[in-house]
Amino acid sequence: MEIQTVKKMEKVAIKSSGIDFMRLGFALFFMAIVLVYSFATSGGVPNNVFLAIAALFGAYMAVNIGANDVANNVGPAVGSKALTMGGAIVIAAVFEASGALIAGGEVVKTIKKGIIDISAFGGNTDTFIWAMMAALLSAALWLNFATYFKAPVSTTHSIVGGVMGAGIAAAGFGIVAWGTMGKIALSWVISPVLGGIVAASFLFAIKKTMVFKKDKIEAAVKWVPIFVSIMSWAFVTYLTLKGLKKIWPTVVEIFTFLPDTKKPTFIVAALLGLVVAFVVYVMLRKIISNKAHNIENTRDGINQLFTVPLIFAAALLSFAHGANDVANAIGPLAAINDAVINGGISSKAGIPLWVMGVGAIGIAIGLALYGPKLIKTVGSEITELDQMRAFSVAMAAAITVIFASQLGLPVSSTHIAVGGIFGVGFLREYLESTNVKDEIALDREIIVDEKKLLKAYAGELKTLEAKEKKGKYDYERIVELYKMIDEEEEKIKEAKKHLKSAEKVKYVKRDALKKIVAAWVITVPAAAVLSALVYFMLRGMLLH
Numbered sequence: 001m002e003i004q005t006v007k008k009m010e011k012v013a014i015k016s017s018g019i020d021f022m023r024l025g026f027a028l029f030f031m032a033i034v035l036v037y038s039f040a041t042s043g044g045v046p047n048n049v050f051l052a053i054a055a056l057f058g059a060y061m062a063v064n065i066g067a068n069d070v071a072n073n074v075g076p077a078v079g080s081k082a083l084t085m086g087g088a089i090v091i092a093a094v095f096e097a098s099g100a101l102i103a104g105g106e107v108v109k110t111i112k113k114g115i116i117d118i119s120a121f122g123g124n125t126d127t128f129i130w131a132m133m134a135a136l137l138s139a140a141l142w143l144n145f146a147t148y149f150k151a152p153v154s155t156t157h158s159i160v161g162g163v164m165g166a167g168i169a170a171a172g173f174g175i176v177a178w179g180t181m182g183k184i185a186l187s188w189v190i191s192p193v194l195g196g197i198v199a200a201s202f203l204f205a206i207k208k209t210m211v212f213k214k215d216k217i218e219a220a221v222k223w224v225p226i227f228v229s230i231m232s233w234a235f236v237t238y239l240t241l242k243g244l245k246k247i248w249p250t251v252v253e254i255f256t257f258l259p260d261t262k263k264p265t266f267i268v269a270a271l272l273g274l275v276v277a278f279v280v281y282v283m284l285r286k287i288i289s290n291k292a293h294n295i296e297n298t299r300d301g302i303n304q305l306f307t308v309p310l311i312f313a314a315a316l317l318s319f320a321h322g323a324n325d326v327a328n329a330i331g332p333l334a335a336i337n338d339a340v341i342n343g344g345i346s347s348k349a350g351i352p353l354w355v356m357g358v359g360a361i362g363i364a365i366g367l368a369l370y371g372p373k374l375i376k377t378v379g380s381e382i383t384e385l386d387q388m389r390a391f392s393v394a395m396a397a398a399i400t401v402i403f404a405s406q407l408g409l410p411v412s413s414t415h416i417a418v419g420g421i422f423g424v425g426f427l428r429e430y431l432e433s434t435n436v437k438d439e440i441a442l443d444r445e446i447i448v449d450e451k452k453l454l455k456a457y458a459g460e461l462k463t464l465e466a467k468e469k470k471g472k473y474d475y476e477r478i479v480e481l482y483k484m485i486d487e488e489e490e491k492i493k494e495a496k497k498h499l500k501s502a503e504k505v506k507y508v509k510r511d512a513l514k515k516i517v518a519a520w521v522i523t524v525p526a527a528a529v530l531s532a533l534v535y536f537m538l539r540g541m542l543l544h
Helices: 002-041 048-068 071-079 085-103 125-148 155-171 178-211 216-243 245-254 266-290 299-304 307-342 353-380 387-407 413-466 472-503 510-543
Strands: 107-109 348-350
Touching (some): 048 155, 071 353, 085 245, 155 178, 178 216, 178 387, 307 353, 353 413
16 A cells, blocks of 8 residues: 555656656746847847846746746636636736736836946946846846745845845945835835735625625625726726836827826826726626626625626736836846947836847746746635635735825835735634634533533442442443443543634634745845845856
């Protein structure tokens, strides 16, 4: 039997290692193509070797963004079973790449978040190129490490740490804008707390308006269109502000009725969201009213009504992420490309189509090859999610970013989404705490009562066994008492077991909480130290 078990384990291990080898092969093949293409198309440019190596690092970074960061957009939908893993990967890959290619923009800031002063490089192009290469490679290595240990971390914070570490190594501590770094550190607290509060608030509102009602169908006909309309407003506003900001002048040229501004204003974005929300409300109210007789008057029946909105949420979040965060992969690469081609250092750089393609395709490949690991972590290994909870997390992801950006608060989309998952989990614990307390009190009463009975039976048994002359009744009673004592001991054992499990009820896995928070806190310093080491290594290799 043991030999068969070992053989089965060997087969599983061989199959798993084969799949891992294939994944690695695909990723290396993509990076090799990028390296060869970059080298072949820049043959007449001085320092084209730098550009080819930087393109390789950029491809590696894009793959790791796909593996780690995209999970936040589709993880809740997969965990709630609104989407299958395969469906989520296809939707996320398509919309991430579309967001990057369609709305990624034509110009990118070379130094993300303005965390270092590029004038400190003193016009030394080579030093700047080495620093950007170190930032790219170190951020990618840190993301790879975090993905391996199933910790969803912020890619923005990874590249921020990389740029900061390489900048300090190249030009000293004075190069860093410490005020900006302080705001980023503040986001470690603000992002998850705001995300958790918003997600928990929406989940509580859904429970109060529908789940806790006797006639859930009537409540659903009234409230589901309202909640989905709010979601529509939030996502259209979010998409306009974050997903279309880089191509807004082009949008204005097509839709001439829009105000001619460089970026969409909050008022314009909110008004567009309101128009869409009204249309969604009218359509959805009619659809749900017509299908009311097919809806079960249960929690599960209400849950199903949030499935389609969740799929839209996953797609829109992926599009906005592709448009907004592709700069994490290609910002330093675009800076190196600009420095190599033009021989100077610029705070902004044009994005050649091939550079944007590296970011878009790399993110899609990373998601397809390595995304499932983090999608499972986000979707099911922090707390159990159903459609209502996942919907609340998606709402938090959009609404928190909108209001935080208007208030000037630094936030991380990764921290918001994961904070939202923690928020709905802790709300479940709070709502269940009363029932659990009642169960614990009941179990303790049962244990006390059963122990009293056990003590009485044991006393009677001792008295009967001590009698010198026993009659037929005495022997029958002794047998009966032994049986009753066994039953009481079994009841006490069961009550203690139930009490122990009731006292341990936790809907948020504490180990996951500790691991993720620790990864968040050390992301910037870890990427910075790694980047400084990589910078000195590159400098040493290229100077000799």
